[in-house]
Amino acid sequence: MSGKADFKNRLRGILNPVVSLAAALGVTPLGITLAGIAISIVGAVYVGMGDLFTGAILLLVSGLCDTIDGSLARRQGKESKFGAFIDSTGDRVSDFACYVGLIFHFMRGTPVNTVLILFTFVALAGSFLTSYARARAEGLGIACSVGLLERPERIALLLAGLLFGRLALMAAIVVLAVLSVFTFLQRVMHVRKITSERSA
Numbered sequence: 001m002s003g004k005a006d007f008k009n010r011l012r013g014i015l016n017p018v019v020s021l022a023a024a025l026g027v028t029p030l031g032i033t034l035a036g037i038a039i040s041i042v043g044a045v046y047v048g049m050g051d052l053f054t055g056a057i058l059l060l061v062s063g064l065c066d067t068i069d070g071s072l073a074r075r076q077g078k079e080s081k082f083g084a085f086i087d088s089t090g091d092r093v094s095d096f097a098c099y100v101g102l103i104f105h106f107m108r109g110t111p112v113n114t115v116l117i118l119f120t121f122v123a124l125a126g127s128f129l130t131s132y133a134r135a136r137a138e139g140l141g142i143a144c145s146v147g148l149l150e151r152p153e154r155i156a157l158l159l160a161g162l163l164f165g166r167l168a169l170m171a172a173i174v175v176l177a178v179l180s181v182f183t184f185l186q187r188v189m190h191v192r193k194i195t196s197e198r199s200a
Contacts, residue, residue, distance in 0.1 A: 029073035036065025040094035044101030056162035099124040119177040126180025133187040147183035
């Protein structure tokens, strides 16, 4: 976990000039969040059309927006529960759009690879279940940021697949499907362990 935190801090440091520029221009954190969502949807359209490289670049920019908005909110003193809600909801919209784009991309192939489409559906379900498990656990007062494959790792895997060609993308989808479900199960077991300890 400390390694992930270190990486996030380094990334925020690299993006500090962009945050400073956005603050100087009067850009709001909500504006950055909404822009990131819109860019991710456009990126998903490109993926669906078969332009994987352009789609990957747009999805990368969207991911950077997801980092910048939080830093900008802290810089401007505009952190709020509504902002956090929109940010998390926007992540789900972006994830959904991306996987739908992938499904359309695979459906355009000849012949249609139904197995790969199935794995994409499983990856989509695993992504949403992992996020839901954390949100529901935290609603019960249980910290639940555990697990092998959190959202940054899922995005990194997906971007690698999009950038390095069809075989890499196929491998990334299979890994995402398996590890997303595994991470969901890790969180279920984590919550079970914590609730059992509290009951005892």
